[in-house]
Amino acid sequence: GQNIDQPTEMTATEGAIVQINCTYQTSGFNGLFWYQQHAGEAPTFLSYNVLDGLEEKGRFSSFLSRSKGYSYLLLKELQMKDSASYLCAVMDSNYQLIWGAGTKLIIKP
Amino acid sequence: IAGITQAPTSQILAAGRRMTLRCTQDMRHNAMYWYRQDLGLGLRLIHYSNTAGTTGKGEVPDGYSVSRANTDDFPLTLASAVPSQTSVYFCASSDSTGTYNEQFFGPGTRLTVL
Numbered sequence: 001g002q003n004i005d006q007p008t009e010m011t012a013t014e015g016a017i018v019q020i021n022c023t024y025q026t027s028g029f030n031g032l033f034w035y036q037q038h039a040g041e042a043p044t045f046l047s048y049n050v051l052d053g054l055e056e057k058g059r060f061s062s063f064l065s066r067s068k069g070y071s072y073l074l075l076k077e078l079q080m081k082d083s084a085s086y087l088c089a090v091m092d093s094n095y096q097l098i099w100g101a102g103t104k105l106i107i108k109p
Numbered sequence: 110i111a112g113i114t115q116a117p118t119s120q121i122l123a124a125g126r127r128m129t130l131r132c133t134q135d136m137r138h139n140a141m142y143w144y145r146q147d148l149g150l151g152l153r154l155i156h157y158s159n160t161a162g163t164t165g166k167g168e169v170p171d172g173y174s175v176s177r178a179n180t181d182d183f184p185l186t187l188a189s190a191v192p193s194q195t196s197v198y199f200c201a202s203s204d205s206t207g208t209y210n211e212q213f214f215g216p217g218t219r220l221t222v223l
Contacts, residue, residue, distance in 0.1 A: 004151060031209065042199060042214035043152070050209075087151070091210060096167065099144075099151030 004100035028093025113215035132200030
């Protein structure tokens with residue numbers, strides 16, 4: 001079967017750095033996406049990785065290792081507005097997105 | 110209209126009733142999707158359409174139907190609602206169906222079936 005695993009919840013302090021991990025087992029791989037979802041709102045796109053390595057976009061970076069079936073999202077200089085759920089999704093061999101359940105990130109002052 | 114709109118925002122429905130959730134996008138995207146989101150579970154694909162006139166089944170299609178008569182609209186119909194269909198429903202669209210497939214989501218419809 002296909003499976004995406006990420007921690008259910010994480011807590012971090014404002015101004016700090018946090019790393020959210022995602023491991024996956026899917027039938028085929030055509031890229032990995034990270035989305036942000038604030039409570040009661042729609043998911044919004046953060047990043048896309050298809051090759052191994054680190055993609056940096058401002059305070060957010062995303063890393064991929066295809067051989068290990070592993071990705072992480074790194075958030076630096078945390079702000080209160082970063083409190084949200086972070087969704088990991090993998091595009092499988094049928095070009096369909098398989099979604100993890102999401103990691104709820106709580107930021108404390 | 111800017112982006113994707115969904116209607117209604119929320120709905121309480123009696124079991125056995127028929128219900129259509131509406132979704133409209135103005136980005137001229139080829140592909141559209143319907144997901145449901147339940148607590149503790151990831152988004153699950155119900156149905157999708159890669160282009161106007163075509164539709165396909167996702168992971169959890171039973172009890173749902175869709176149509177794609179034109180590029181902009183992608184309604185989702187529950188023929189006879191059951192309590193297990195209580196969920197938040199998101200419509201999404203994307204410009205491509207290839208590997209780089211950034212999906213844009215509507216605000217969601219919160220549906221409760223009693």
